[in-house]
Amino acid sequence: MKWDACSLARITADQRIRKAVMKLYEQYADEISRNIDQGILRPGDRLPSVREACRSRHLSPATVLQAYRLLEDRGQIYTRARSGYYVSANWKGFPPEPEPSRPPETSTPVNVRDLIFELLETTKSEDFVQFGSAFPAPDLFPFTKLARALHTAACRMNPLGIYESLPPGNPELRRLIARQYVELGCSVPTEEIVITTGALEGLNLCLQAVTRAGDLVAIESPAFYAALVAIERLGLKAVEIATSPREGMNLAALATALDRHSIKACWLMTNFQNPLGCLMPEEKKQELVKLLALHDVPLIEDDVYGELYYDRDRPKPAKAFDHKGLVMHCSSFSKCLAPGYRVGWTAPGRYVKQVEEAKHMTTIATSAPIQAAIVEFLKHFGYKHHLRKLRQELQARQNQMLQAVGQKFPQGTRVTRPAGGYFLWIEMPESVNALEVYRLAMERKITVAPGQIFSPRRKFENCIRLNCGQMWSSPTEAAVTTLGGIVTALA
Amino acid sequence: MKWDACSLARITADQRIRKAVMKLYEQYADEISRNIDQGILRPGDRLPSVREACRSRHLSPATVLQAYRLLEDRGQIYTRARSGYYVSANWKGFPPEPEPSRPPETSTPVNVRDLIFELLETTKSEDFVQFGSAFPAPDLFPFTKLARALHTAACRMNPLGIYESLPPGNPELRRLIARQYVELGCSVPTEEIVITTGALEGLNLCLQAVTRAGDLVAIESPAFYAALVAIERLGLKAVEIATSPREGMNLAALATALDRHSIKACWLMTNFQNPLGCLMPEEKKQELVKLLALHDVPLIEDDVYGELYYDRDRPKPAKAFDHKGLVMHCSSFSKCLAPGYRVGWTAPGRYVKQVEEAKHMTTIATSAPIQAAIVEFLKHFGYKHHLRKLRQELQARQNQMLQAVGQKFPQGTRVTRPAGGYFLWIEMPESVNALEVYRLAMERKITVAPGQIFSPRRKFENCIRLNCGQMWSSPTEAAVTTLGGIVTALA
Structure with missing residues (x-):
């Protein structure tokens, strides 16, 4: 109308x-x-x-x-x-948001790899509706412009440029990233920035820099599954902290955990967390940094979704409030500009030397022409304009998905309402098992991410994460209807 | 004349x-x-x-x-x-080759990071003569054609192509690599190939797949320093095996070590090893594979220099003789086609699943357009022609360097004569300390790689590794003269 x-x-x-x-x-x-x-x-x-x-x-x-x-x-x-x-979408008629999680206070080994890799394998199928994917929908990104930037950069590349691209990475790219921090009101010198092969490499390098096998790591509940796999792979243990779908990790719970356990690092997402989409308010970020500093515990801050805010300003990272060099901030261009190009970075505070050396000795450099292409794009291809369009489009798609879920899922469903990013976390009626939903949906060529992969103890059995950044089309809408039908039948 | x-x-x-x-x-x-x-x-x-x-x-x-x-x-x-x-070069008037090494038979922790990183830092200076660098000289590579391949590949890339590039990696690239194995008389199915961010990522993933902290790893003496750092970083211990500058690791010594120690992996280079340049003969490779299979010990085979042979045929990797899936073969395009692009691969035998998952959970994918660009080059840009020219040029440069070293270094100097690659290993008179040579050369804007960085115990004090792949010019020649003067003065 x-x-x-x-x-x-x-x-x-x-x-x-x-x-x-x-x-x-x-x-x-x-x-x-x-x-x-x-x-x-x-x-x-x-x-x-x-x-x-x-x-x-x-x-x-x-x-x-x-x-x-x-x-x-x-x-x-x-x-x-x-x-x-x-x-x-009609908020009033919409399902309520989920309650904060209440994980046990004991530490736990992690054992979820098999499930995670089963899911990752399915997200490669091109003819599936990819609600389970963690990748942003490819149609949102300027691949033609990126190809041009890549060509310009590769042609212009001095053959000796390969030395420049060695860790800590392309100097101009690092300067441009430092400038982004300045715009955020966050002082990070260029010297602290290490270019990585996507944010995940940075996160892994940071975790390795501050832990040894057997150590405890505080994480959100639910948590990003790559954090779980990293903890599992390195023989660490997880301490899950209660987390609100709106405001992120519960700091009182974290304080208790810090008192009870000898925690060696805290890994979390401050902005539009995966899978909850929660956004930690600024004062809370300040408090978090203060609390961890008190215990001298480094914070590994995964901020890959920070640019995907729907509000007027980009939320600050916790890094902005760090005075002790304890915050290891990790981000990338994979969610906001160039998926698949694999360019990220970390600003690991006082651990910069260790991280830089570890990078040099594991993957050496991030691809030289790719680093140069990102520089080219940031300088000459309208990065900010692209970001504005991207955010608007993501918000529009989230709205459509929220509305569809509200209409098609059964009574008793709860759904998050993130102020950024492209995930919805759906708490289904208690009787519904997410793995069953996952398997039935697979039969209908739809993927979803079952709650269990976000928990070291395979909890959140009645939750799923949906990627709401998919292009809204009749097949997408039909897939939500199918999914709603599956959940209703199981409820 | x-x-x-x-x-x-x-x-x-x-x-x-x-x-x-x-x-x-x-x-x-x-x-x-x-x-x-x-x-x-x-x-x-x-x-x-x-x-x-x-x-x-x-x-x-x-x-x-x-x-x-x-x-x-x-x-x-x-x-x-x-x-x-x-x-x-006049072989007869040339210094003799060094003798095989004789490392102690006990295992040892590794502690050489600081030295290695000091060297790596200096190899970034553009105005230095880079005899110490491990990178091939950039003038040897078709960067303009590579830029074109990159553009074509990036333009043609289906946005969904980013899914294709996920581990195990671009299917077409993996097929082309499998074809290379067939040409080598080595049967490796496409399914076993995992694309990595350079060979070093593959090597690290392989090592992690088969070891836990405290384990022993058999290595050459001298060994590639990245192997030493990997062993140090993962809390493993090294068992050094005597190695001949001509034929590589001494298998009798390896057999003794396998009997005495509980060795969990063997990491070596079969073709044109870094730093010795040694080439293991084919029968010896067969024997090596058999010996390790007898002890059920995986072989991490670093074969990044295999394409740089001066002889008529590419030497086979040990992988060619593996029937038990115990050889984890690692290689890349960084030394033979596209330095700085960071595309490598591994064929890790029976460990393929672990390696693929670890790749997925550490750097996710290797850059999608870069993978596609290598495909493009292999198919349409005359890869084999490029390789032929490259090999000829490297051999010519090695000849010039050998001749110059023969003329400028003092009596008592021994030099390897590799049949491929671009390193010379120089054993100087016993009184000369490589670290002193390194520091004095640095003052004259010349880098060399001191022997100590190739040994977990900082041995090979009177050896240096020279990169003889540099373009031969009057500054290069002058640098050899300067270096010869430094060594002569210290002798």
């Missing part, structure tokens, strides 16, 4: 009083909000363009934009690149 | 008798050989072109070519790409 701006003009007596103390843009936002509440505007409806609204309401473009941004911040509307503003 | 083909025609009575039972090409080769022995032809002299020789000697081109190849095989002459045949 194309929606007419004039129909907003219904104001009651109550509202007239409120109006007296409200700014113009707040009034306008309030009107739209009420129309959404009353069902006059429905999920998916397009709002009037800024120009239309200005004309029909006699408002300035700035006022209309401010109103729309306010509504966006509240999650009531969202923008779609080059298309306009749309009403978000 | 341009040399006249007619001057070969001096035949004595004795020779006339011998001639009766020799083939025509052998006779011609014999004549040239005698002229070299008698000093009529001197090192560096150009032989008549095939056409000139045909005309002046009334021989067929096939006969002349066969004669030249015979002399090449004997090491008396060498070819330079697009230039012709030249007389090799």
